Amino acid sequence: MIAIDWGSSSLRAYRLGDDGAILDQRRADVGVLSCDGRFADVLARHLDGWDDARIMMCGMVGGRGGWMEVPYVECPAGEHEIAAAIAPLENGPTIFAERDLRIVPGMIDRGSSPIADVMRGEETQIIGLLDSLVEGVHTICLPGTHSKWVQVRDHAVSSVRTAMTGEAYALFRTHSVLARLMAMEDPPFDAAAFDDGLQRSGDAGGLLHHLFGIRTAGLLGRLSDTQSPSYLSGLLIGHEIRAQAPRPQCVHLIGNDRLLTVYAHALAAFGIEVRRHSEDLAAIGLHRLARVMA
């Protein structure tokens, strides 16, 4: 089968053996938002030479503005509930007429707050992880533009909480008054400045106040233009982690190497145990869902 993790900013395609082993994989920066509605053409191009009949997709491809909107599954739910809600692509394009295209739903958590929270794509990565988790409660963090913090209880996703950490970083890094105090090109990660930002996030005054401190520290020469991006990152991630209550003892991180290194560093600074997992869990999750569905 073919497994596709198609998000807002990229497409990851995996060709899987019957046992779920990854035989081949491709990656392209053709996110759902950038392909202008021509989903079939884009997909056909990226699957060139892969002619397996079953194609399973997850991510924003099933969201509003994606190929076909697939309704969210409500928390708590495990792999059986999600598999049951997988949708075949209706009125599929003739280019895929001989094949079986299906889209995995996202998940919605209506319980945790007056305003619901949602995810699309991350639920499939988590399903790829479930087999390796024992019964009980686990905390999973998928850092990114919109970081997801997910609780799993007895192999079912019980809650979802999103923090706009990555997007806030980009906004303040690029468009705010702080941008002028920062090197144009991203300097290497500065662990000491990052740790200072992490520590600052625990002080009184709140995030909106702490952010202004970057300006003052820059003006007073206490943060250089190559230190301040790492300080900003530490400050925001520090606020993100401190807002998780109760604080978890162990966090499973799923994501790319660069982000995971930064988050693992931050979590270790809070005394939290870390287990790292690759984004390729999406392929494992899609294979698992295909078997549950069968």
Add this chain to the structure above:
Amino acid sequence: MIAIDWGSSSLRAYRLGDDGAILDQRRADVGVLSCDGRFADVLARHLDGWDDARIMMCGMVGGRGGWMEVPYVECPAGEHEIAAAIAPLENGPTIFAERDLRIVPGMIDRGSSPIADVMRGEETQIIGLLDSLVEGVHTICLPGTHSKWVQVRDHAVSSVRTAMTGEAYALFRTHSVLARLMAMEDPPFDAAAFDDGLQRSGDAGGLLHHLFGIRTAGLLGRLSDTQSPSYLSGLLIGHEIRAQAPRPQCVHLIGNDRLLTVYAHALAAFGIEVRRHSEDLAAIGLHRLARVMA
């Protein structure tokens, strides 16, 4: 005398009588950042016809990137310490050769946190208010792009704390994923949506999580594109006010009518008493400093 409040984004000029009464005033959107270093020309144009010898200026005109950088005065300080640090414009332009141009320093608070906090211009508005305050502790809030929260103790400024509330609003309103869910033109203030945002700011999860809720609520149809800007404003101002510890019983607000109406509404929702003051306090403060200096 002539009193000038020259900030990052606007210039306010006042012609004052000997008793400090405002005889005339002008306002222009020629902030320090937008006049490309041609300070003398810009000022001469806006003072056309006003030929008083003494010209007192406050605000970013005395900051880095301004006409002349005047060192900060350290907290705690009152009007005497600030008046003593007022700087005559060195090497003044010939166009002002016959006149006495002076720039009021900003203030720096090194005590409240590992990173100092600063203000420029607001100290002069506060000096304009001091005469009407009794001995003791008072809290003053000057909302804006960078909101200032200032403590006055026995007629001296004892602390400064800045929150990037207005700038964060503009960033998320304009450049974030939330912008797509908001009406392009600013809709009228929606008090119910603002109050929902204020209330949400008290929930668990932190600001970075609460911000994402605007996206979810928009997708689920719980916040319309004309409600969400007011909700965002309430959320950010709620976080700003909740971060003030200990929470003040009474706050003096200094600013323009539009902002003061919003902040007064928010403070009242927290049970905090409000006293409103106009930005023209800068003229009163400059007149006061001229007298103390004399």
